[in-house]
Amino acid sequence: MKLKQFLPLFFCFLFTLLKAQTASDAVLFTLDNQPVYAEEFLRVYNKNLDLVQDDSQKDVDAYLKLFTNYKLKLQEAKALGFHEKKSYLRELSNYKKQLAQNYITDPKVTDALVEEAYQRISHDINANHILIRLDENASPEDTLAAYKNIMKLRDRALQEGFDKVRKEVHNGQTVFGEELGYFSGFKMVYAFETVAYNTQVGAISEPFRTRFGYHILKVLDKRASEGEREVAHIMILSKSGDSLSAQAEEKIKSIYKRLEAGEAFEDLAKQFSEDKNSAPKGGLLPEFSRGQISAKAFEDVAFNLKAVGDYSEPFKTNFGWHIVKLYKIKPIPDFESMRPELEGKVKRDSRSKLIDEALVNKLKTKYNVPEFQPALAYFESIVTDDYFKNSWQLPESFTADKTLLVIGNKKLLYNDFGQYLLNTQRFSRKKERFKSLISTKYEAFLKTNLLQYQEEHLEYENEDFAHIVEEYRDGLLLFDLMENTIWNTAKSDSTGVKQFYNSHKDNYVLPERVDAVVVSSTKQRTLNKVKKLLQQNMTVDEVKSLIRGNDQIEAIFTVGIMDKEHQALPKPFEFKKGLSKVNKYNGAFVLVKVNDILPKTQKTLDEARGAVISDYQAYKEEQWVNELAQKYKVVVNQDVLEQVKAQLK
Known part of the structure; x- marks a missing residue:
């Protein structure tokens, strides 16, 4: 093809392409001189295309009629002030807050924590630990002393052996040396869990802090999780040193002989088990995993039963004598099956703080909020011990109008943080250093305002969120309008319903x-x-x-x-x-x-009332929409409509 033949075709193609690209930006029609853009029509049409049952609604002209009627009703709702009703504004606000939670979180951090949680619940850790108790708000001096003590104990454990030191130092009050047995994800506080899973088998961890104090731990074993077990048991109560202990042992052995002779486990549990909660259910207990119950001997027996239906010989725990029967072996499900459950646990667990921290850091960067806040020194200087008595007040000379920080186009003043300190002092009854108090309060204040600002501006920053909110907003308006204008009035208009029935009797025939x-x-x-x-x-x-x-x-x-x-x-x-x-x-x-x-x-009116009212409502709605079309002028841009049709094809 020669160049002079090619150029006209090229420009024709380019013109068509440009028309297709600009069709969505153009005004499809005006309603009472207000523009309605083709982009909105195309989005709604494509979204609902697979939902409509009537093929006629897939016709662009027919759908445009429905869309125009929809816009007419919304225009009337606003003219009547439905968008200003307190109930409407309250429901819309609640919905936006709930919806925003799905858009404000940092999905990468959440996904990483969920995957980490799955790996952890898929493996059991057996560990012992030594804890030096320390209050969360301990002074720097006490904190340093506790840290030095745990370091000394670690040095001793490396030299003398962990278990020897653990047993010697345990006093059950300020120092705890405990055998923890097997546990998996979500069974310990997150900081403890993380160190345990990151420590090699046989190794002693470096000192680390949780809300309980300073720990060191030694990992004894790591193995693939055994999942959960569902068992039933027959229990005869007996305590160590109890004079009736021999009778309890004799009784459980007699029950075991009857079990061996062929009597049903469930029947024997109902007759003789002294666990009042499980006995009526044939001894059946809720499913449990390793580390979930306090009797390790019971747990070991339950997990050592190999086949469903097997039962143990009598054995003793701190609670008494037991016989255990295995009902179900439940392995760990695959990751995708557990993802929703794990995501919920992660968001409720202490590790959710990591999600919050990641989000706050992301918003700080987004809105250029500096890490260092020099104004905190001023607030440290004005707070007093009265704060911990819930009686502190801002001083008369308080610098209220000075700018504290700026988030986007929102300016926060010293007074905003001052009022926050006043309003939250009732939650700070335990005395701590002013520096740490103000720092903690500021971080909470900053987080609240960052999230609030993001939520308030999400509709302008996230197109998907904006579309969903718009649909819900319009849906609420339309529901209120239809309920007040058509549905309720049609139901209560007994004369109109009767007249409509008499005029359309042929439609209501058996x-x-x-x-x-x-x-x-x-x-x-x-x-x-x-x-x-x-x-x-x-x-x-x-x-x-x-x-x-x-x-x-x-x-x-x-x-x-x-x-x-x-x-x-x-x-x-x-x-x-x-x-x-x-x-x-x-x-x-x-x-x-x-x-x-x-x-x-012929059906009577009472027999046909439901159908008559429904038809009457549709009749009233059709008349009403025609009136709205006269009230609000609709002018369709035919050129843009043709472009829309071409684009949809």
């Missing part, structure tokens, strides 16, 4: 029907037998009893009043009293006995 018995079977010989029995005027129940064989259903009987469209009747079917021939219908054989033919009958 068609010709039959009182019939329809019998269906996959076997023709069965229906031949049924036909002979019905010819003898036997009842349906008598016929059913005579054709039932080996507890199998040979035929299905449908009895009642039916019109021609009833699904049980073969098509076509002639209404005629008596027995029909055996017909083949829908892959089966069908026999019909017509007892009576009921003629076409």
Whole structure:
């Protein structure tokens, strides 16, 4: 092709492409001189394309009519002030807050924590630890002393052996040396869990802090999780040193002999188990995993049973004597199956702080909020010990109008933080250093305002969020408008309903029907037998009893009043009293006995009231929309409409 032939085609193609690109930006129609853009129409049309049942609604012109009517109703709702109602504004605000939670979080951090949680619940850790108790708000001096002590204990443990030191230092008050047994994800506070899973088997961790104080731990074993077990038990109470201990042992052994002789475990549990909660249920206990119950001996026995139905020999725990029977072995499900549950746990767990921190840091960067806040020194200077008594007040010389920080286009003043300190002092009854107090309060204040600002501006920053809110906003308006203008008035307009019924009686008629018995079977010989029995005027129940064989259903009987469209009747079917021939219908054989033919009958208003009111509402709505079209002028841009049609094709 020569260049001079190619250029006109190229420019024609470019013009068509530009038209397609700009069609969505153009004004499709004006409503009362207000523009409605093609972009909105295209988005709504494409979103609802797969939802409409009526193919006529997929026609662009027909859909444009529906869309125009929708906009007319919204215009009327605003003209009547429905968008200013307190109930409407409250419901919309609550919805926006709830929806915003899905857009404000940092999904990358959440996903990483969920994957980490799955790896952890898939493995069990066996560890021992030493803890030096320390209050969360301890002074720097006490904190340093506790840290030095835990470091000394770690040095001793490395030299003398962890278990030796653990047993020697445990006093149950300020120092704890404990055997923790096996545990997995979510069983310990997150900081403890993280160190445990990141420490090699046989190694002693570096000192670390949780809200309980300073710890060191030694990992004894790490293994793939055994999942959960569902067991039942028979328990006879017995405590260490109890004079009746021998009787308890004798009783459990007697029960075991009866179990071995073939008596049902569940029956014996109901008769003899002294666990009042599980005994009525045959001894059945809720499912549990390793580390979830306080009796390690019980846990070991339950997890060592290999096959469902196996039961243990009698054994003793701190609670008494037991026999355990295994009901279910439940392995860890795959990651995708557990993702929703794990995500919920992560967001409720202490590790959710990591999600919050990541989000706050992301918003700080987004809105250029500096890490260092020099004004905190001023607030440290004005707070007093009265703060911890809930009686502190801002000083008279307080610098209220000075700018504290700026988030986007929102300016926060010293007074804003000052008021926050006043309003939250009741939550700070435990005395701490002013520096840490003000720092903690400022971080909470900053987080609150960052999230609030992001939420308030999300509709302008996130197109997807904006569209969803817009749809909900319009939906609320439309519902209120229709309820007040059409639905409620139509229901209460008894005179109008009656007049509408009298004018449209032909629409409310019971068609010709039959009182019939329809019998269906996959076997023709069965229906031949049924036909002979019905010819003898036997009842349906008598016929059913005579054709039932080996507890199998040979035929299905449908009895009642039916019109021609009833699904049980073969098509076509002639209404005629008596027995029909055996017909083949829908892959089966069908026999019909017509007892009576009921003629076409006019429904009374009471009989047809539901349908009449529905039709009356539709009639009122159509009249009302026509009135709105006269009230608010709609002008369609035909050129843009043609571009929209071309773009949809």
